[in-house]
Amino acid sequence: MRLEYFQMIDRIVALDVAGRTARSICTVPKTSTIFEGHFPSHPLMPGALLLECMAQTIGWLLIAMSGLNAMPFMAGVKDAKFRTAVFPGDELEIEGSVYHEGSGYAVGDAKGRRAGKVVCEARIMYTIVPFPSPEFRTALFEWAERIDVPVKELVR
């Protein structure tokens, strides 16, 4: 997890475009300035950042489903739950799926688990738009390769 870059996923470990599911690993860093504030002497992974882990997992799935041609931006969240505290050093497995693919938007579900136990879940809505620039596309492809998204297999 590169918290300082807001890039939450270490790697995508499963990606099934036809089945509209993805699985990612997100390891909370042991140290970060975030934990100095959240909270002093009691470091906890903020729920807002757990939500971002889930959003990015579904987000990469949607990018893959578009053939790496479109960008989902988070537009809404429903039924987000943070069931238990997550600590620095915890490894999370996030499972994401696309529940509905609309025209220019999509809705997905995600669950995060630590050692098999669900720690967070949410339903997330996205607007889906073309990449804003060629530079964005290039940077996104580099990011994708860094987290094991099979760019060459997926790109259309």
Place this chain on the structure above:
Amino acid sequence: MSATFDKVADIIAETCDIPRDNIKPESHAINDLEIDSLDFLDIAFAIDKTFGIKLPLEQWTQEVNDGKATTDQYFVLNNLSEQIDKLIAAKGA
């Protein structure tokens, strides 16, 4: 009033917290009901799931932007309901 309009009006009332009585067939979703694009996504999602269709929002937006259609054609609710009926019929054809 069509059954489709009634369902659409119920969806809008519930999604946007607009009194059901204020939602008329001649209401324009944007101009009269002041529904913004984000709330309209929630409405589109509910319509897609309720009717088992996919509202072609991207195509409609493109047509409006290109001057080939007016927003009235898609966002006045009786017109929207007719569009939904056409999509349902096309799905069953």
